[in-house]
Amino acid sequence: MTGGAPVAVPGRIGTDRLSLNQATVKHLSLTEAVALCVRHDIPAIGLWRDRVAEAGLAAAAAAVRAAGLHVSSLCRGGFFTPADADGRRAAHADNLAAIVEAAELGADALVLVCGGLVPGRRDLGLARRMVADAIGDLVPEAVRLGVRLGVEALHPMFCADRCVISSLGEAVDLALRFPADAVGVVVDTYHVWWDARLAGEIARAGARIVSYQVCDWVLPLPQDTLLGRGHLGDGVIDFGPVTAAVAAAGYDGYVEVEIFNASVWDAPPDQTAATVRERFAAVFGGRLAIALRSRPAG
Amino acid sequence: MTGGAPVAVPGRIGTDRLSLNQATVKHLSLTEAVALCVRHDIPAIGLWRDRVAEAGLAAAAAAVRAAGLHVSSLCRGGFFTPADADGRRAAHADNLAAIVEAAELGADALVLVCGGLVPGRRDLGLARRMVADAIGDLVPEAVRLGVRLGVEALHPMFCADRCVISSLGEAVDLALRFPADAVGVVVDTYHVWWDARLAGEIARAGARIVSYQVCDWVLPLPQDTLLGRGHLGDGVIDFGPVTAAVAAAGYDGYVEVEIFNASVWDAPPDQTAATVRERFAAVFGGRLAIALRSRPAG
Numbered sequence: 001m002t003g004g005a006p007v008a009v010p011g012r013i014g015t016d017r018l019s020l021n022q023a024t025v026k027h028l029s030l031t032e033a034v035a036l037c038v039r040h041d042i043p044a045i046g047l048w049r050d051r052v053a054e055a056g057l058a059a060a061a062a063a064v065r066a067a068g069l070h071v072s073s074l075c076r077g078g079f080f081t082p083a084d085a086d087g088r089r090a091a092h093a094d095n096l097a098a099i100v101e102a103a104e105l106g107a108d109a110l111v112l113v114c115g116g117l118v119p120g121r122r123d124l125g126l127a128r129r130m131v132a133d134a135i136g137d138l139v140p141e142a143v144r145l146g147v148r149l150g151v152e153a154l155h156p157m158f159c160a161d162r163c164v165i166s167s168l169g170e171a172v173d174l175a176l177r178f179p180a181d182a183v184g185v186v187v188d189t190y191h192v193w194w195d196a197r198l199a200g201e202i203a204r205a206g207a208r209i210v211s212y213q214v215c216d217w218v219l220p221l222p223q224d225t226l227l228g229r230g231h232l233g234d235g236v237i238d239f240g241p242v243t244a245a246v247a248a249a250g251y252d253g254y255v256e257v258e259i260f261n262a263s264v265w266d267a268p269p270d271q272t273a274a275t276v277r278e279r280f281a282a283v284f285g286g287r288l289a290i291a292l293r294s295r296p297a298g
Numbered sequence: 299m300t301g302g303a304p305v306a307v308p309g310r311i312g313t314d315r316l317s318l319n320q321a322t323v324k325h326l327s328l329t330e331a332v333a334l335c336v337r338h339d340i341p342a343i344g345l346w347r348d349r350v351a352e353a354g355l356a357a358a359a360a361a362v363r364a365a366g367l368h369v370s371s372l373c374r375g376g377f378f379t380p381a382d383a384d385g386r387r388a389a390h391a392d393n394l395a396a397i398v399e400a401a402e403l404g405a406d407a408l409v410l411v412c413g414g415l416v417p418g419r420r421d422l423g424l425a426r427r428m429v430a431d432a433i434g435d436l437v438p439e440a441v442r443l444g445v446r447l448g449v450e451a452l453h454p455m456f457c458a459d460r461c462v463i464s465s466l467g468e469a470v471d472l473a474l475r476f477p478a479d480a481v482g483v484v485v486d487t488y489h490v491w492w493d494a495r496l497a498g499e500i501a502r503a504g505a506r507i508v509s510y511q512v513c514d515w516v517l518p519l520p521q522d523t524l525l526g527r528g529h530l531g532d533g534v535i536d537f538g539p540v541t542a543a544v545a546a547a548g549y550d551g552y553v554e555v556e557i558f559n560a561s562v563w564d565a566p567p568d569q570t571a572a573t574v575r576e577r578f579a580a581v582f583g584g585r586l587a588i589a590l591r592s593r594p595a596g
Contacts, residue, residue: 122536128494157455159492160534161517167465170494194457196426196468219459223521236458238420 013284019072021046021258044070072254074107080134081115109150109210152186184210202245232279311582317370319344319556342368370552372405378432379413407448407508450484482508500543530577
């Protein structure tokens with residue numbers, strides 16, 4: 001290697017593919033989050049339905065378009081496992097509404113968090129069949145409106161109460177039952193980094209990957225394990241191999257930084273956005289190595 | 299079905315196969331735990347090395363033999379991923395000592411908790427290779443002394459800091475590289491219950507299953523996620539299908555109740571032992587159904 005010229009790193013991803021998931025700046029309204037992205041030259045955003053509803057769907061769509069932002073995802077549909085028929089009907093209606101919103105916003109994917117065990121039941125297979133059936137019921141509307149549903153595998157620690165789809169392989173198995181233009185998978189490093197079969201499952205997912213979300217796994221886990229996420233580089237995840245596998249599978253969409261973390265939420269949003277951008281450039285640009293800060297406890 | 303006669307339940311497991319893992323009554327010495335098992339007609343015990351050392355190896359072995367108890371496991375060896383050569387040498391020596399102890403105690407298995415990421419490194423593959431190499435280095439001594447090493451897959455939430463073997467399938471892949479009389483796998487419901495591929499992996503494990511440990515997954519998780527375990531029936535795990543798969547794979551050894559839970563530890567040990575026995579009989583005897591107490595949060 002020679003002198004000071006930039007080294008071309010295979011699989012390098014520039015900040016032109018950075019997306020900020022709105023949950024990372026949880027306290028901001030949609031308009032504020034959009035303005036933040038513009039200020040920090042972040043070209044895409046992942047939106048949340050509650051903030052979209054607060055702004056109004058048409059106004060939200062107009063705001064992101066006026067700002068020139070791409071919508072890399074809408075979070076989220078799912079929660080398909082209510083115990084009673086009324087609950088399931090309500091979930092179906094809510095998911096249909098989410099598909100309409102995703103279409104109006106031009107989102108690359110509607111992220112699905114599928115739901116945990118059926119309340120009062122221990123039967124994992126039942127919950128998983130209900131998830132598959134419920135997704136099947138959404139496919140016609142997704143196809144009609146050109147929206148891709150993204151099945152997100154959540155970390156197994158959320159299997160009981162939040163999502164019975166606990167590994168990427170399982171999400172791929174599920175997605176493959178439906179048309180590729182309607183159902184894909186979300187790869188989120190926080191949820192799947194531990195999986196020895198991850199590279200193979202990413203390859204198998206191939207063009208089914210509709211969203212790539214990133215954040216780091218930081219130890220120790222907080223009391224609320226939903227919030228144990230950190231800025232890229234603050235934890236132990238080795239983003240290189242995962243990202244290389246996602247790229248090799250053909251994914252060339254946005255890479256969305258989504259961090260649920262109470263102290264990140266309490267930080268000034270401009271500081272958060274600057275850190276997101278800087279870490280993204282460092283981790284995916286191959287321009288500098290980030291030392292491991294969280295040393296695993298012995 | 300007719301009248302009041304007991305119904306033969308396929309795969310029913312009687313309390314003659316119950317083992318109490320000593321960690322469930324953490325505050326008791328080995329002698330006290332042995333006496334507790336005898337008082338409650340529990341025929342086997344899973345021992346911990348610190349308590350064995352405290353009693354003295356020869357005295358501990360004599361105590362369990364005098365009490366007529368079977369030793370279903372010795373916990374634990376492992377932690378194979380120190381960053382430096384000295385640390386790895388120390389781990390090897392400690393594991394050799396554990397094999398000697400397991401042989402002296404007549405334990406069915408020496409449980410291995412393999413260790414997390416190498417401190418200061420994010421490379422999962424490196425950690426996993428180190429685990430495989432370290433186990434290989436132990437195999438000759440295990441064969442010589444007739445001790446079976448049991449690779450335990452830990453829940454993926456412990457991947458970074460405690461065990462990079464995160465699914466039963468991965469543990470089986472690892473065990474299959476070594477002679478069957480030296481290396482097997484531990485199936486622990488707390489760690490693997492969420493896995494959609496579990497039944498298939500248990501079948502693949504077959505005669506490699508050297509220990510079956512049970513406890514329940516109770517929500518919400520406590521701050522220290524190591525301690526989120528409960529008495530059988532207090533959580534959401536569906537023990538029937540897992541146990542049927544383990545039985546179908548040919549496992550006919552003891553079923554060890556191992557509960558890490560601060561409030562269980564604080565309970566009077568006789569109450570804990572009575573509850574362990576009662577729940578075991580209920581869950582594995584098929585004599586009564588246990589209602590789901592922890593309702594998953596919506």
